[in-house]
Amino acid sequence: MSTAELVNHKPGRSYLLSAVAIVSSVVVFVIPFAFIVLTAMKDRQQAADLDFTWPHQFQFVQNFVEVVKARDYMLVIAFINSTILTVASVAGMVVLAAMAGFVLQRRRSKWNGFINFLVLSGLIIPPAVVPTIWVLQKLGLFKTMPGLILIEIAFGLSFCILLFRAFVATIPRELDEAAIIDGAGPLRLFFRVIFPLLRSVIITVVVVQSVNVFNDFVNPLYFLPGDQNATVQLTLYNFSGQFSTQYNLLFMDILLITIPPLIMFLFFNRQIVAGMTSGAIKG
Amino acid sequence: MKSVTITSIRPRSRSDATPAAPAAGGKFYTPYSFWFYLPTAVIYSVLFLVPTFASFYYSLTRWSLFESKFIGLDNFVLFFQEPALVKGFTNTLIFAVVTSGSKVVLGLLLAVLLTSRIVGRGYLRSVVFFPVLVSTIGVGLLFQVLMNPEQGLINGALGVIGIDGPGWLTDPKWALMSIALVDVWKGVGLATLIYIAGIVSIPREYMEAARVDGAGSWESFRRIVLPLSRPATVTVVILSLIGGLRSFELIWAMTRGGPGFTSDVISSVIYKQYQAGFYGLSTAGNVILFLVVTAIVLPLSWFLNRKEVNL
Structure with missing residues (x-):
């Protein structure tokens, strides 16, 4: 029995409450998702009715093929782009933030206060859009994938550094000392001794940030415009013209781009929860 | 020596x-x-x-990315004179306050519910949390369809029980609040999760002691859960305020700031001015957003973190 179970310790009540909770969760959360799935299987005319009905005829495969083929296989290109973006930027974030978080936790210096301030600013301050484009243009990175990858890394670093710093604090210093006595230099100490121990927090960072980067719409919109460079979030606008939205295809697309986060959720539920609730207990 | x-x-x-x-x-x-x-x-x-x-x-210039001309505070003056832009400013504040307030209240209630002994707890936790991971644009487009005034599922359902639903996204009075509603729908799972982590970390002994002393459910909630989940509240408030003030994707997906400019926020103004080529004005919007976020979040987090929990 956990703490909160003791709060509601009258056992008789909970069946009615459970029934109410489950029914309302179905209405509020399950029906919208069921609506996506059902509409994705309808034909174009029935989908345009926008109602919650069973499809007259199932067109799952046909809709799937049409969505993939739309605008010269844009969705395929977008999936490739998104995958490259997500993998590269998350890998960069993990390595850089782990190094920074490690030194930030271990080394006491007069700069620590300032560095912590910078890390927190990164969480709070909204990035300035046009000046960032200006900087990217000066560097020759505007409208390029490497540019967007660096942007995602820069904006995601703060969150990762905080997680890594907190986790490094739980690794005993004696371990560092032992490694140093055995002759390890700074790089060796970090990559051979510390980095492998960070495994659980690395998984958390990877899962949370890859969902974030994959779902990101704003940064690709600003920093990587153009159909050739589309990421998956931008493909959603393929099917919604002002007057002739193809709802079956639109919802098929939503369904397809929801699958990667869903897989993450099914396999890494615990790590996602750990990452997103860090800070809830300590404040 | x-x-x-x-x-x-x-x-x-x-x-x-x-x-x-x-x-x-x-x-x-x-x-x-x-x-x-x-x-x-x-x-x-x-x-x-x-x-x-x-x-x-x-932000103090007229700017074309290649050359800039210093014009002093003109951009800011324009920002606070043009009704469309002022509307964006006030909407940002309203949106952030409404969404984070609702997330705190609903998140806490759901967390208490989902840590109690009810049937299907794991299912409920998953289903409440899952929207957090779904693409914001996808959610926006989904609700755009569900909130369609004539054909939409929501008004259809309200019609069955005899309520004439409003034009959620087409009525200027409702548009911003409808988006806020969807934002809460999508984000409440995260608040709930944070509260659950906070509540679970409360030592059992406190509850047992309270029970021995004869405290009922309400009193244990009021005297123990509420004060001790304060760090969680701070996290939820700060996170959802930052998110709410910067919110863009959902608004862009659902109304693009419309009808007219009644659901514009600062972020969507920044994007619109950027598209129109007014880079100086767009950057001024960014500076204003920066000032708003720091002016609200910094004092608030200082204030919330300062007060100690006294049980």
Whole structure:
């Protein structure tokens, strides 16, 4: 029995409450998702009715093929782009933030206060859009994938550094000392001794940030415009013209781009929860 | 003489000590090299700090990315004179306050519910949390369809029980609140999760002691759960305020700031001015957003973190 179970310790009540909770969760959360799935299987005319009905005829495969083929296989290109973006930027974030978080936790210096301030600013301050484009243009990175990858890394670093710093604090210093006595230099100490121990927090960072980067719409919109460079979030606008939205295809697309986060959720539920609730207990 | 003074110094405690011995020449050897900061520092400064500082200057100019002309505070004056832009400013504040307020209340209630002994707890937790992971644009387009005034599922359902639903996204009075509603729908799972983590970490003994003393459900909630989940509340408030003030994707997906400019927020104004080529004005919007976020979040987090929990 956990703490909160003791709060509601009258056992008789909970069946009615459970029934109410489950029914309302179905209405509020399950029906919208069921609506996506059902509409994705309808034909174009029935989908345009926008109602919650069973499809007259199932067109799952046909809709799937049409969505993939739309605008010269844009969705395929977008999936490739998104995958490259997500993998590269998350890998960069993990390595850089782990190094920074490690030194930030271990080394006491007069700069620590300032560095912590910078890390927190990164969480709070909204990035300035046009000046960032200006900087990217000066560097020759505007409208390029490497540019967007660096942007995602820069904006995601703060969150990762905080997680890594907190986790490094739980690794005993004696371990560092032992490694140093055995002759390890700074790089060796970090990559051979510390980095492998960070495994659980690395998984958390990877899962949370890859969902974030994959779902990101704003940064690709600003920093990587153009159909050739589309990421998956931008493909959603393929099917919604002002007057002739193809709802079956639109919802098929939503369904397809929801699958990667869903897989993450099914396999890494615990790590996602750990990452997103860090800070809830300590404040 | 000197060596005597050295030996008489109390050895520093282990945690304070520099782990490795100082090398010759007075320079300390440390395995925690500042070089480790270098790549992070370069990326972060070039792509985040430089643009942030540059935005302060360029917000005072008429700017075409290649040349800029200093025009003083004209952009800011324009921002606070043009009704469309002022609307964006006030909407941002309303949106952030409404969404974070609802997330705190609903998140806490759901967390208490989902830590109690009810049937299907795991299912409920998953289903409440899952929207957090779904693409914001996808959710926006989904609800655009569900909130369709004539054909939409929501008004259809309300019609069955005899309520004439409003034009959620087409009525200027409702548009912003409808988006806020969807934002809460999508984000409440995260608030709930944070509260659950907070509640679960409350030591059992407190509850047991309260029960022995004869406290009912309400009293234990009021006297124990509420004060002790304060760190969670701080996290939820700060996170959802930051998110709410910066919110763009959902608004863009659902109304693009419309009808008219009644659901514009600062972020959507920034994007619209950027598209229109008014880079100076867009950057001024960014500076205003920066000032709003810091002016609200910094004092608030200082205030919330300062107060100690007294049980």
